[in-house]
Amino acid sequence: MTESEFLVAAEATLAALEAALERANDNDELDVECSRRGNVLEIEFIDNGSKIIVNSQAPMQELWIAAKSGGFHYKLKEGVWRNTRDDSEFFSALSTMVGEQGGTTLQLKP
Template identity: 40%
Template sequence: MNQTLFIEKAESLLSEIEDAPELSMADCDRNGNVLTIEFDSGEQIVINLQTPTQQVWLASRRSGGFHFSLHGERWEDSEGREFWEVLASAASLLAGEEVRFSRPPKKASAGS
């Protein structure tokens, strides 16, 4: 994938996270390629784009760090965990309530 396509897909992901109603209990703040999601506890999830490696990184103090690459239409880490599942788990931990995203998982396309 070329860098322009990566940036387009990754920016779309960040916008979708910012607009997610499932995160209404948190404050989302975007500064360039970095999106910070802050919960009432003061705990944060930081999501940022790593253009040189064509990855999206997600990290929080309590859940750790994850690196996601695009496989077809799914952002997955090296162990096959899907981005939205990991974000839901991290957000649930920090929000103190279950967070479930209403997006159906996208299947990886052939050849990815």
């Protein structure tokens, strides 16, 4: 994958994630505030002040997540972002992290 292709895929993923979280907030499913600076999406849980940070790393062609449960790296494989250690899917894993930190069940999808 070229760097340009990676940047397009990463941007689309971050934009979709931000939109999904904002919809969940608007629908009172989750009390969260998202802020975006370039390739970094910061998700703050209003009730407890905890955060999840999602960012793209172009040199590595990875998306990184930093959450209370740890740090995770994802590479795009056949159109799906997969954890570089356990092959778990990005949106599924992030749904679990959001649930743990936000205290609610939310299914994020690509």
